[in-house]
Amino acid sequence: MASTNAPIYDELFNVLFVIGTILFIGMTALVIYSLIQFRRKPGEEGDGLPIEDNLPLEIFWTAVPAVVILFVGLYSYDIYDRMGGMQILSNDMHSHHSISSQEKVWGGIGSSKQESNTSRDFPINVELTAMQFAFLFNYPKGEIISGELHVPVGQPITMRMESKDVIHAFWVPEFRLKQDVIPGQPTILNFTPTRTGRYPIICAELCGPYHGGMRSTVVVEEPEEYDAWFKKNSKQTEVEL
Numbered sequence: 001m002a003s004t005n006a007p008i009y010d011e012l013f014n015v016l017f018v019i020g021t022i023l024f025i026g027m028t029a030l031v032i033y034s035l036i037q038f039r040r041k042p043g044e045e046g047d048g049l050p051i052e053d054n055l056p057l058e059i060f061w062t063a064v065p066a067v068v069i070l071f072v073g074l075y076s077y078d079i080y081d082r083m084g085g086m087q088i089l090s091n092d093m094h095s096h097h098s099i100s101s102q103e104k105v106w107g108g109i110g111s112s113k114q115e116s117n118t119s120r121d122f123p124i125n126v127e128l129t130a131m132q133f134a135f136l137f138n139y140p141k142g143e144i145i146s147g148e149l150h151v152p153v154g155q156p157i158t159m160r161m162e163s164k165d166v167i168h169a170f171w172v173p174e175f176r177l178k179q180d181v182i183p184g185q186p187t188i189l190n191f192t193p194t195r196t197g198r199y200p201i202i203c204a205e206l207c208g209p210y211h212g213g214m215r216s217t218v219v220v221e222e223p224e225e226y227d228a229w230f231k232k233n234s235k236q237t238e239v240e241l
């Protein structure tokens with residue numbers, strides 16, 4: 001769990017896992033019980049009871065899955081909403097010049113609950129370009145282009161993503177974040193890393209023969225380390241952070 005998004009996502013996983021476990025144990029127990037209880041006894045030669053239907057039982061086994069699936073559906077929607085996925089992002093949220101006023105931007109997973117309380121430029125804007133078979137990260141403010149994503153811990157990041165060729169997907173398992181990267185249709189991903197370290201970035205959309213090698217790394221650093229990296233790689237001599 002290395003982003004603010006991860007606990008929300010893991011909550012959904014845990015609930016689904018508990019439901020699945022209960023169903024599995026219940027059904028397995030019922031099968032084992034029936035195998036023992038209803039087996040042919042010695043001396044029993046006739047056919048079984050000619051049972052045709054059982055309305056209460058049929059209502060029961062239709063209603064239980066219906067309720068469970070309805071709950072899972074509503075709950076998943078709620079989790080997706082809490083992750084910011086249902087938000088339609090207005091363009092003025094993203095001040096960078098390359099986003100024109102006509103451009104529709106959607107899919108803002110992670111965009112909820114992000115507030116800044118420091119003087120730094122927030123959120124940190126990164127532009128991701130995906131292509132066969134690499135991810136490129138552009139930091140417009142420092143004119144940096146990097147093959148690795150560097151981010152400071154505990155600070156919100158807004159990443160605008162677009163593909164040059166086919167559909168790719170930006171996936172960071174430790175962040176519990178995955179979002180398609182589409183040609184001609186920018187998508188936005190917002191996240192706040194919560195733990196320093198190096199985590200794999202994986203393309204999660206079959207995009208060609210070297211799809212399996214389309215990987216990168218996100219480096220989550222202490223803010224000072226990030227600032228040092230940013231200054232070192234920035235093309236401008238003076239960068240205001």
Ligand SMILES: [Cu+2]
Pocket residue numbers: 131133167168169203204205206207211214
């Ligand atoms: Cu790809």
